[in-house]
Amino acid sequence: MKSQDELKKEAGYRAADLVEDGMTVGLGTGSTVRYLLDALGERIKKDGVHFIGVPTSKRTADYGRELGMEIKSLDDVDQIDITIDGADEVDPDLNGIKGGGGAQTWEKLVATNSKTCAWIVDESKVVDQLGKFPLPVEVLAYGHKQLVKRMADLGYRPEVRLVDGQPFETDEGNIIIDLHLDQIDDPYALADKLSNMTGVVEHGLFLDMTQTVVIGGQDGTKLMNK
Template identity: 50%
Template structure:
């Protein structure tokens, strides 16, 4: 079955498979949102079924919660957990400092809250997500629906004084209607091309009226697990300054791959 996966899905799978090994029984674990995080949830579900792993998961979106329950993971809210041992999530981009752009899946607000309520955050990604400078991927900014065109205008005006290449913002759509987050908000995607100072931009954006949160994750990620299509997995720890590499074998599993 694994032979039917595309190279990019193989890379996502091995990264998720390796990161799933970080979870131990008794932990409270944040579960990210997106295609790579979905692989993680499936891998953890396999460990629940095959190894008897018992932990409580705090999902960062309704769709992650649905998938987690489907594969047998106990789901609780962040209010119930209060604090987490670990959060594992994907990223749309990451750089050498493990600064991230997240929010392509529309769950950046819950993802950032959960990640910052954790002892550690581990990012899982395929190698294509690594960039020298953040910004090629559109930066999501969550805004309240009331007066969103005004918020958009204020954001674009603010970008004039920022170290970025592009300055346009577009409202994310879901068909003919604006995309709506789990919190009932909208998302502006900022087409910046390059972000020269992510820390400054993150702070400035959150001062704009109507902006709830932005998709720049600065000083939040502790480790990144990078998957490659040939089964190699590289793990970088920003705190320890270590890099390790190993190779995982693809094992056919009809349950794990049934939705692919």
């Protein structure tokens, strides 16, 4: 039986084949994406493939540069051909939850400016209904305690994400509130509600944003297409 990490690696390496010479590529964030970056780094060294990488976090930008990639900010490119990113949960409609690493705001910005998107996941992340994974919401630090109260009143079971007892800080200097919802019956309605809450920067519901999911599984790597 392969470990979850091996399945992430297989998905990441398979998705690296989606990148073609000369492309501008949105580079996601997380442990699965790290394998994608490794695979792309190998293609740069072995085949001399050249592409421009648009990172979705400082971590990805740093690691991409280390591997010899040309890295540009979203503001310095005209368009992105494909974005490849991880996900925390994916449902049969290819909607998903992202932000387990706190990077969902840049991830959504890069994804919405891409011609096409692909997610790379291990099979444990494919679910019938979204919501078991706590939904990450990036919020401004100022006033976040009031926002936590409002979310609690709405029954969202909010929890400020902590690292070593201190609030986790995103690349934009904001805070993450994780919502322990258990199940999300209407992701579109919830997305609207969260987007309309003052103080919310971006939530981790990614709806109708990806066309392909590359799934690393015990029986091999499979593709789900919209």
